[in-house]
Amino acid sequence: MKSYSTDLNANNSPHTHSNPRKVFLIALILILLTIIHLCIHSSNPPLPFKKIRISSTVYRNIEFEKKCDIFTGKWVPNPKGPYYTNTSCNLIIDQQNCMKFGRPDTEFMKWRWKPDECELPIFNPLQFLELVRGKSMAFVGDSVGRNQMQSLLCLLASVTYPEDISYKYTSNTDYFKRWFYADYEFTIAALWSPFLVEASDADTNGHSLNSLMNLYLDKADEAWVREVESFDYVIISAGHWFFRPLIYYEKNQVIGCHNCNIQNMTALPKYYGYRMAFRTAFRTLRRLKKYKGITFLRTFSPSHFENGDWNKGGNCVRTRPFTSQEMKLDGYIMEFYLTQVEELKAAEKQGKRKGLKFGLLDTTEIMLLRPDGHPSNYGHSLHQNMTLTDCVHWCLPGPIDTWNEFLLDTMLKNEKDDVN
Numbered sequence: 001m002k003s004y005s006t007d008l009n010a011n012n013s014p015h016t017h018s019n020p021r022k023v024f025l026i027a028l029i030l031i032l033l034t035i036i037h038l039c040i041h042s043s044n045p046p047l048p049f050k051k052i053r054i055s056s057t058v059y060r061n062i063e064f065e066k067k068c069d070i071f072t073g074k075w076v077p078n079p080k081g082p083y084y085t086n087t088s089c090n091l092i093i094d095q096q097n098c099m100k101f102g103r104p105d106t107e108f109m110k111w112r113w114k115p116d117e118c119e120l121p122i123f124n125p126l127q128f129l130e131l132v133r134g135k136s137m138a139f140v141g142d143s144v145g146r147n148q149m150q151s152l153l154c155l156l157a158s159v160t161y162p163e164d165i166s167y168k169y170t171s172n173t174d175y176f177k178r179w180f181y182a183d184y185e186f187t188i189a190a191l192w193s194p195f196l197v198e199a200s201d202a203d204t205n206g207h208s209l210n211s212l213m214n215l216y217l218d219k220a221d222e223a224w225v226r227e228v229e230s231f232d233y234v235i236i237s238a239g240h241w242f243f244r245p246l247i248y249y250e251k252n253q254v255i256g257c258h259n260c261n262i263q264n265m266t267a268l269p270k271y272y273g274y275r276m277a278f279r280t281a282f283r284t285l286r287r288l289k290k291y292k293g294i295t296f297l298r299t300f301s302p303s304h305f306e307n308g309d310w311n312k313g314g315n316c317v318r319t320r321p322f323t324s325q326e327m328k329l330d331g332y333i334m335e336f337y338l339t340q341v342e343e344l345k346a347a348e349k350q351g352k353r354k355g356l357k358f359g360l361l362d363t364t365e366i367m368l369l370r371p372d373g374h375p376s377n378y379g380h381s382l383h384q385n386m387t388l389t390d391c392v393h394w395c396l397p398g399p400i401d402t403w404n405e406f407l408l409d410t411m412l413k414n415e416k417d418d419v420n
Helices: 002-010 018-043 047-053 056-067 125-129 145-158 222-228 268-288 331-354 363-366 401-419
Strands: 075-076 110-113 138-142 177-181 186-192 197-201 213-220 231-236 248-251 253-258 296-298 357-361 376-380 385-390
Touching: 018 125, 110 357, 110 401, 125 145, 138 222, 138 296, 145 177, 145 231, 145 401, 186 222, 197 268, 213 253, 213 268, 231 268, 248 268, 248 401, 253 268, 268 296, 268 331, 296 401, 331 357, 331 363, 357 401
Parallel strands: 138 186, 138 231, 213 248, 231 296, 296 357
Antiparallel strands: 075 110, 177 186, 197 213, 248 253, 376 385
16 A cells, blocks of 8 residues: 555656546545435335335234135144133033043043134134124024034123023023123123024924924015024024925925925926025125125034934944044035035125125034034033934133134134125
């Protein structure tokens, strides 16, 4: 550096004194241009750099929401066990109280649903109760729908217990239930209607577990229609009753039957009656003048009878879930599932004209994998002090609690969509 400096200073040409000034000015101009450039670009960055301003958390959330299908996944071990027990929740009826009646294994309670692309949030009872403050929710359908309601009651029991106000509305308090959470002014109801449409006994010997019945496919059952108009949320479901012998009516005329063994009567598949029942139920909700609620379809819940039918010695004694490789959604279960989902999609499209929302609780495939979750021989009849083999309903606690995790997650997403 010393020799270079000496050589430079020793230069005695005419430009000796002007060069340093030029260098200084050029350097100053470059510095100023750089500062100006940085100022301009920091205050108004070009479009490609705006993405950098999104935090990684927000970005992950955006991607998370796009990918998250909570209904596609697998059951994974959950050593923590269930949210509640049959001793911590005294609202479990004997029909689903498997532990009370001696079920020896507990592993069926130690599994949790894991979506493929995201996490299913745990059920937060306080969050649920705040969400439904001042509102009402009805489970419309058969006893499996009531099973879901009982699960929800137990999930909320860690925060508060409701008052049973069923007697104020009906004398049939086994099938039509109402619970009121005073602290949150929230009502839960079970409106029992196994066919969703009007039905009556057709067997001259009276009603039995497999007796012939009339089904009026174009008339919604008044048992729920006259009650449902004021509810904010309606979870609608039906299934297993459609397997029994049925005579189908439309416009008060017989159009055929399913499994009725009546000569000269047109045979129609059970899927026809199933489709028309949901079509009528959804149409009725759309046409109710004061109904402004959100309707959720909870899809068909598979049974798991093995070694015989329900009335021929069948049982369900497995103690672990199936994997998706062991059990596929097909056959009559797939037909029932597709039938009701198709009707839901049509109702959703038509409901938009009135501003009504229709949503999906897609429980069929996930429950197909849970043959271990039924009471089997560890439940009691609803009306008699006797054990029965039940591979239709679900133990409490058990995999049915996942339905209400789905319910809360779906309700929260609806609230978010309304805000946005």
